[in-house]
Amino acid sequence: xxxxLYLTQQTINALAIGSLYALVSIGLSLIFGILRMANFAHGDxxxxxxxxxxxxxxxxxxxxxxxxxxxxxxxxxxxxxxxIAYRPVRGSSDVTLLLTSLAVTYILENLGILIFTSxxxxxxxxxxxxxxxxxxxxxxxxxRINVLTLAATGVALLFLGWFVTRTTMGLGMRAAxxxxxxxxxxxxxxxxxxxxxxxxxxxxxGLAGVLWAAQSGVVEPAMGFTPLLKAxxxxxxxxxxxxxxxxxxxxxxxxxxxxxxxxxPSSITPYRDAIVFALLIAFLLFxxxxxxxxxxxxxx
Amino acid sequence: xxxxxxxxxLVTSGLTRTFGxxxxxxxxxITVRRNEIFGVIGPNGSGKSTFFNLVTGFIRADAGEITxxxxxxxNLPATEIVRRGIARTFQGTRLFRGLxxxxxxxxxxxxxxxxxxxxxxxxxxxxxRAEAASGRRADELLAMISLTARADAKAGDLPYGDQxxxxxxxxxxxxxxxxxxDEPAAGMxxxxxxxxxxxxxDLRKRENLTVIVVEHDMELIMNLCDRVHVLAQxxxxxxxxxxxxxxxxKVRDVYLGADEEAAA
Numbered sequence: 001x002x003x004x005l006y007l008t009q010q011t012i013n014a015l016a017i018g019s020l021y022a023l024v025s026i027g028l029s030l031i032f033g034i035l036r037m038a039n040f041a042h043g044d045x046x047x048x049x050x051x052x053x054x055x056x057x058x059x060x061x062x063x064x065x066x067x068x069x070x071x072x073x074x075x076x077x078x079x080x081x082x083x084i085a086y087r088p089v090r091g092s093s094d095v096t097l098l099l100t101s102l103a104v105t106y107i108l109e110n111l112g113i114l115i116f117t118s119x120x121x122x123x124x125x126x127x128x129x130x131x132x133x134x135x136x137x138x139x140x141x142x143x144r145i146n147v148l149t150l151a152a153t154g155v156a157l158l159f160l161g162w163f164v165t166r167t168t169m170g171l172g173m174r175a176a177x178x179x180x181x182x183x184x185x186x187x188x189x190x191x192x193x194x195x196x197x198x199x200x201x202x203x204x205x206g207l208a209g210v211l212w213a214a215q216s217g218v219v220e221p222a223m224g225f226t227p228l229l230k231a232x233x234x235x236x237x238x239x240x241x242x243x244x245x246x247x248x249x250x251x252x253x254x255x256x257x258x259x260x261x262x263x264x265p266s267s268i269t270p271y272r273d274a275i276v277f278a279l280l281i282a283f284l285l286f287x288x289x290x291x292x293x294x295x296x297x298x299x300x
Numbered sequence: 301x302x303x304x305x306x307x308x309x310l311v312t313s314g315l316t317r318t319f320g321x322x323x324x325x326x327x328x329x330i331t332v333r334r335n336e337i338f339g340v341i342g343p344n345g346s347g348k349s350t351f352f353n354l355v356t357g358f359i360r361a362d363a364g365e366i367t368x369x370x371x372x373x374x375n376l377p378a379t380e381i382v383r384r385g386i387a388r389t390f391q392g393t394r395l396f397r398g399l400x401x402x403x404x405x406x407x408x409x410x411x412x413x414x415x416x417x418x419x420x421x422x423x424x425x426x427x428x429r430a431e432a433a434s435g436r437r438a439d440e441l442l443a444m445i446s447l448t449a450r451a452d453a454k455a456g457d458l459p460y461g462d463q464x465x466x467x468x469x470x471x472x473x474x475x476x477x478x479x480x481x482d483e484p485a486a487g488m489x490x491x492x493x494x495x496x497x498x499x500x501x502d503l504r505k506r507e508n509l510t511v512i513v514v515e516h517d518m519e520l521i522m523n524l525c526d527r528v529h530v531l532a533q534x535x536x537x538x539x540x541x542x543x544x545x546x547x548x549x550k551v552r553d554v555y556l557g558a559d560e561e562a563a564a
Contacts, residue, residue, distance in 0.1 A: 168410055168431055169420055171399075175407040178396040185356065185394075187382035187411035187474050 005139045010262045016146040016215070018254020019153035023208035024231035025238070025246035026160065027201030033177040033241040034197055035090065037097045040106035041081055042205055042231070047072030047112055049206025050123065050213040050223065057124045067210050074206020075199045081108075082198040087191070112221030117132065120218035127216065148212045156204060157247060163200070173197055177241070221231025233280045239290025250290060307335045308357065309510050310478060315364035317350055322348040325534045328364070332478070337504060337511045339521045339542075342531035343554065345431075349391070349516045350534075352482055353385075356388045357381040368478070382411065387476035391483045393467045397456030401447055401466060404455050405438035408473035412437070441469040446501075453455045463494050468499075474509065480501070485520050493517065498525050522546065530554065 002250065031039045053070030056270075057063060079234045085104050089096050129144045146183040164170040171194045183190055212227060230253060231246075238249025253276065258270045268275075283290070308331050315328040325347040332338045340348050355366055357378035360455040360461045366374040373381055396404050413430035420427055442448045445465040448460065455466060464484065471479060481500070485493045497520060503509055514523050521528060522542040530545060532554040538545060545551055 167420075168406070168415070168427070171403055171407055172410065174399055175396045178398050180393055182394040182396060183407070184378045185388060186408035186470060187379055188407060190379065192417075233518070267354070287322060 002136075002139065005136055007176055008144075008263075009140050010258050012140075012142050012146060013262075014147055014255040014258035015251070016142075016254075017173045017257060019249035020137075020208050020212055020227065020250075021230050021253050022236045022247045022250025023156060023211070023229050024202050025152055025234040025250045026157075026243055027204045028228075028231050028235050029238075029243055029246040030173075030197050030201045030239055032235070033243075034173065034180065034194060035086070035097075037086070038101065038232070039086075039201075040098075040101040040228065041085075041108060041261070042113075042201065043203040043228030044105055044108040045074045045078050045205035046209030046212060046224040046227060047108070047221055048077045048202075049209035050219045051112065051116060052206075053210050053213070054121065054123060054219050056172050061087065063124070063126050063129075070119075070160050070210050071203050071206040074209065078189075078202020078205070079195050082195060087194075109221050116219075116221060118221055119300075120220040123217055123219050126178075144214075145211070145214045146206060149215065152207060152211060155242035156207060160200065160204075169196060178214040182250040182290065230276075233276060236280060236288075237283055237292075239292035242290070245292040251292075307333050307482070307508060309369060311365075311367045312351075312355070312524040313365045315351075315366065317354060317359065318361050318362055323534050325354070327538065328531075328534075330529055330539075331523055332512060335432075335504065335508065336511055336526040337500065337513065337524055339525035339528040340488075340512060341516075341518070341528060341545075343536070344558055345533070346531040347534040348531060349482070351531075352388065352480055352512075353379075356386060365418060375439045381399065382474050385475070385477035386480065387471035387474045387478070389464075389467045389471050389482055389484060391486065393463045395455040395463055395470070397454065399455055400452050400459065401455050402438055402442065402451040404466060404470050405441050405473045406434050408470045409434035409437045409475075412473075419483055438472060445469045454501060458489055458535060464488065465496075465499075474501070476509070478510045478512065480514075482514050483516060484513065485515060485517045494518055500524060509526040 010022035024042065027045075028039060028042055030039060031042070037076070049070045049077075052073035053066045054066055056069045060225065061069065064107065081104055085100055086097075089100050117188060125145065128147060131144050132141060133147075134141050164173060172188045173182070173196070175186075175188060176193050177188060208227065209224065214225065231250070233254045234249035235246050236249070237252060238245030238247070260275055261269050310330070310332040312328050312330045315330075316323070316327060328347070330351075340351060340450055342348055350359070353376075354361050357373075357376055360375050364374065365372060367387060368381075368384055371384070371386060373386075376384075379446065396407060399407070400481050405532045410430075413433045415427050415430045419430075420423070428525055439448070442451055443469070445462075447458075447466060447469075450462070455463065458466060459500045464487070468481070468484065474517060484500075485496055487494060500511060500513075501524070504511060511523065513524060527539065528558070529539045530551050536550050538551055540548070
């Protein structure tokens, strides 16, 4: 096999998984940047987005429309969680915030199990998207959903970049992330900004959930857990609270995981997650501010 | 209402706040008239900052009333108080340090060009007009504090004096009727202080502002203020014109006492 094609294949694999990590990680960083809160319920918005899409497809809605609907429902769920669970405890101690978000996770996942049972359900991906594209006599293989994942992530990232840097509301979010108290005294509508941040973060998570389900083929209530852990690692590697850091961390993590599988002996492969977590510990010990060195005050 | 009442912009009565067993402010009664520059002085711990924090909604009063333009504002959230027209600066600055100088002003100017959800989401002409108005206001303020050339610099990278003036401009961007300045001249040299004094006097005229200043720099207070309120240990010592304050024996006692304590 040509080394160049092999490298291209691994790059595609790395980008496909890295873009999902980036999508989830961005939302964690966006919320942490403003509220200094690790939102463990973030992964459950993936579950909400994926199940909402599943239900809409089963109800006869065309797949594309169902995906948009699923993402919007995920976004709305995030806004509701903020309004109902997080706003009442805003400004409380870190422990209170942590326990609140863990409680929300617990409630959402069990609600998922209650409604859908804990067994995985098939995700109704249209056959067209599941098609394998094979090039160079099968030396380069990818599915259409891989390409779609990359494209969707690219569009989402461009939109977020535009929103944060070019709109008045984005400016307000950056200001709130700099100093929430000062944002209050210049009269910024902090409640509105935080709701919008949750809508964006959860919408991205919902999209990641749909894409994750499309790649793995199944939907289940606990599906958000592993991606959430990976997204935390990505966010910490990049610099927690920084959006560019989250994107960078997501793609780096995707690349690292792919490289472990592609280039190390297969006897090492089962230790992939252990290696990744060792890297996380190394970062926390030696460069806790992340690659982009976010310290104290987070930068969106 | 009597003539004196309509002339009052900010009135406090019976304003009291304790921190544990320490009475930070006891029964404070202050009336600030429209368009005046009102000084609040006193030794450290006299209750000046508590007064500022109470009026701007940063802390809650244990007892007492605060009315602004005839309406009660005690215990409203800080954001609501800015909306009513009271802006403040901080001892030491609280800028959005990672944002550009111009963005600091734009973030504050957004308050006076409110946009509802739909216009904001859909980018209607209403949003475009609001953003243009904020932009004009920001540019005007940049020119006023002579920072137009550094509009794109990070606020945190500015020299300290410029940061202080930027914070003043940011407070103005919210379109206040009452401007509360917490030690605006701290860390400034004589020339900068003089420029600040001229700026505040000029602002009062141009923007039809009422100003409350907390300051340690006696010279600034005496040259700037129409009336001065003297606090010590959370209680009023005296109130009068700068000349009256300087001549008053009790005021001298308070400051001499504080000096002796500081020396001890």
